[in-house]
Amino acid sequence: MFPKNTWYVACTPEDIVEKPLGRQICGENIVFYRDASGVVVALEDFCPHRGAPLSLGYVDNGRLVCGYHGLVMGSDGKTESMPKQRVQGFPCVRAFPVVERHGFIWVWTGEASLADPADIPHFEWANSPDWAYGGGLYHIHCDYRLMIDNLMDLTHETYVHSTSIGQKEIDETPVKTKVENGEVITSRYMENIIAPPFWQMALKANDLAADVPVDRWQICRFTPPSHIMIEVGVAHAGHGGYHADEKYKAGSVVVDFITPETETSMWYFWGMARNFKPDDADLTDKIRQGQGKIFSEDLEMLEQQQRNLSAYPERKLLKLDIDAGGVQARRMLDKMLKQERELQLGSVG
């Protein structure tokens, strides 16, 4: 149950440096590579000759060559050439709209004529020298919506991430949920608390005292289909919290792109963008390692939750106030799915 007429993050530029990349996105087997001008191409990963996966081939001067019998595939899905063969009549493979933006490769697996790169959201952190970004990828065997739920309700940090970013005050502080300008926003502000280990580390990295009371904030912004940017941070208590002057703060944006692979598996692109010490590559790496460890703690929970839900598909889950962010996000997704169905019916009728 994932919309297809939308942009998803498929991979990063690093994934297609040397070889083409084969990856399943929204149930489609896709090969990604760069053409001669460096533009990313996304094609069905299926050679029209004998069905070999094109991703087992190689890129020769920007042309994708099948690794089985040398068919050269064009970036439009039409065979360009094949040794000693006339290829005009070869069936085409599907070419997917694909765009490189914000340091990621975005793909559109739905109706191609509807694909407009302008619909990819803007992210300030991705396009300013004041920001640094580091992240990674996890392949998780669960419905991508379980990860949306997870990220829109951070009370789980108290339990799943108790040794790093969790703390009792998250549970004890009510969350606010609102839908605004096509975004679902859940927010929580905690005042005069002790920073948990991860944030003490971040305060120190920002040359701030770590053993004093702080104000802490978490503002989760969901945009469909499955992008979640979370403003997180701490400021020395009494200086305005979220609105405090930069010199009292350590903050960042948790970046989450969640891409369905199948109905019960997904690609989770996680990362952190920060606007302090953006040129400190060691710090970027240290944060990436810390975040990677913390975020890996969710995997077993999500996969076993999926197993439970698959075993009892008829059970209704609770929708508490803390779940409102996920509930609103799913409402947006349901609306997109309804529109896609209507579009298909219309094109048939």
Next chain:
Amino acid sequence: MFPKNTWYVACTPEDIVEKPLGRQICGENIVFYRDASGVVVALEDFCPHRGAPLSLGYVDNGRLVCGYHGLVMGSDGKTESMPKQRVQGFPCVRAFPVVERHGFIWVWTGEASLADPADIPHFEWANSPDWAYGGGLYHIHCDYRLMIDNLMDLTHETYVHSTSIGQKEIDETPVKTKVENGEVITSRYMENIIAPPFWQMALKANDLAADVPVDRWQICRFTPPSHIMIEVGVAHAGHGGYHADEKYKAGSVVVDFITPETETSMWYFWGMARNFKPDDADLTDKIRQGQGKIFSEDLEMLEQQQRNLSAYPERKLLKLDIDAGGVQARRMLDKMLKQERELQLGSVG
């Protein structure tokens, strides 16, 4: 095809010392833990909030806390509390009758109102200082009834366990099968034979000569649904065999609790109880290791037998005299299954 209105061994006390245990029994996903008074609790392993497995959580002063968002589950399957939530309307999860007895945790996955702990059989070896017990657990991918067959016909020892407890005389000595007081009993008495390696070890451990002829006995007692106690032993030949005075004997009880996980997988609790040198912990450990090695020899055979039977479900197997114990045991199980079906029909009608 396993009865559910009956007690099965689910785990041992050691399995629930630190964390809750998640285990599938008779097709039900169950979490086991101890409440504040130390009493064992068995609940559906499904958090009513979002379907997370409760077994990934923790026990806090005897209260089971969901590891995802901190829901506190009561031992009756009713949610006790959740941070900042009113929980009165939360749906309940199923609580299973569960009893700790004979050094094991027993669970009842059928109709709870029928569960009577008095139906758990008595085992002398489990409740007397004259006896010592050691054992282990194997997870085997086969119908639990294949293990019943295995244990009720020990002629397989000659082949599967040829280097430890097997010997030609088992094959050559007829077995007797009878049904008595709700038990199926198969028995075999061998006279004036050489003890196989395991029993030579046991004779020595019992300070008896190992290189002299012995009488050997095997008395398998099945009680439904799937408990098999096997009296085994040797005595110096000519002193009365099974009835010989203790000073000529080395004997023990092989303890087998066989618990269905699914239709084609099971938990096999194996062990040995002995009434000589009960305080010798090193000997207990040595026997456990030896038995664990011997009993592991059955695994590949049982799992491949299951694969063959699954591939040819229509084939009738032979029912020889040596198979009579398993046949009678299955007859009791079929009767229990028939009763359960009638009970369900009755409650519906």
Next chain:
Amino acid sequence: MFPKNTWYVACTPEDIVEKPLGRQICGENIVFYRDASGVVVALEDFCPHRGAPLSLGYVDNGRLVCGYHGLVMGSDGKTESMPKQRVQGFPCVRAFPVVERHGFIWVWTGEASLADPADIPHFEWANSPDWAYGGGLYHIHCDYRLMIDNLMDLTHETYVHSTSIGQKEIDETPVKTKVENGEVITSRYMENIIAPPFWQMALKANDLAADVPVDRWQICRFTPPSHIMIEVGVAHAGHGGYHADEKYKAGSVVVDFITPETETSMWYFWGMARNFKPDDADLTDKIRQGQGKIFSEDLEMLEQQQRNLSAYPERKLLKLDIDAGGVQARRMLDKMLKQERELQLGSVG
């Protein structure tokens, strides 16, 4: 979709030296062993007593003994004996026609009355002291016909085996395909080219200069159901190529026996027969290692091709000139399958 009224290679003599071998061929679970006179026997791998796989047992003086309860199976599928049992009424298991020939064990899984060992093709390399043979076995998860396609169109060498036997000239030289005397033959002759690494090694092994231009040939001969012998070689250029005098040549026969396991998996017996230095065991071993490495390069391609074809079963593949060998081979197979169906209908009607 594999014919069953035909001979397939099942295993090699080395596979049944010590223990019986269990192997699935054409969907049948079969146990192979040698009887007391050394003759190979092939039986259903299913003990009539309790369904245990007979291949987990042992061979005692040429008699197959079930490793579970000691049933002794006769080479005709009738139980011969069992300790303390009368076995006359035991159901039989199926005995498969089986023949040892050309250094392999051949089995017939179809209608036994039609099995004629004379139908096994003759291979000169297997029965002459002038030839040496070395080979191996790969288990591959793909339809056996994908391997037939692979071997009947060697243009893939240019891509899959680019560092050993591939070279651009294979692509550039047209292939000829013909059907003759029940064989499908594809052939390619390349003139005045540089030998690729594998053939330079072979020239040196044959005491010939490796750094001079050569003529190279590839003649693939398919005989149904799935035997492919490929004459391959190089000769110093200008001496007649394929017809050159032996002193200018290094050549061999690539031997391929392809045996279906299931509809989407197979046993691939690969090897090389050569008629130079037949007594040089080190050379045999060196060639085997080289060939094993090269042929392993096909595995990932074939298995992923199978996954693609399974995902899109309705897609038609192209049938180019280079594919004509595979197409003709499949035509023969389809004819055999049609005959088998008619035979079955006839026997029913």
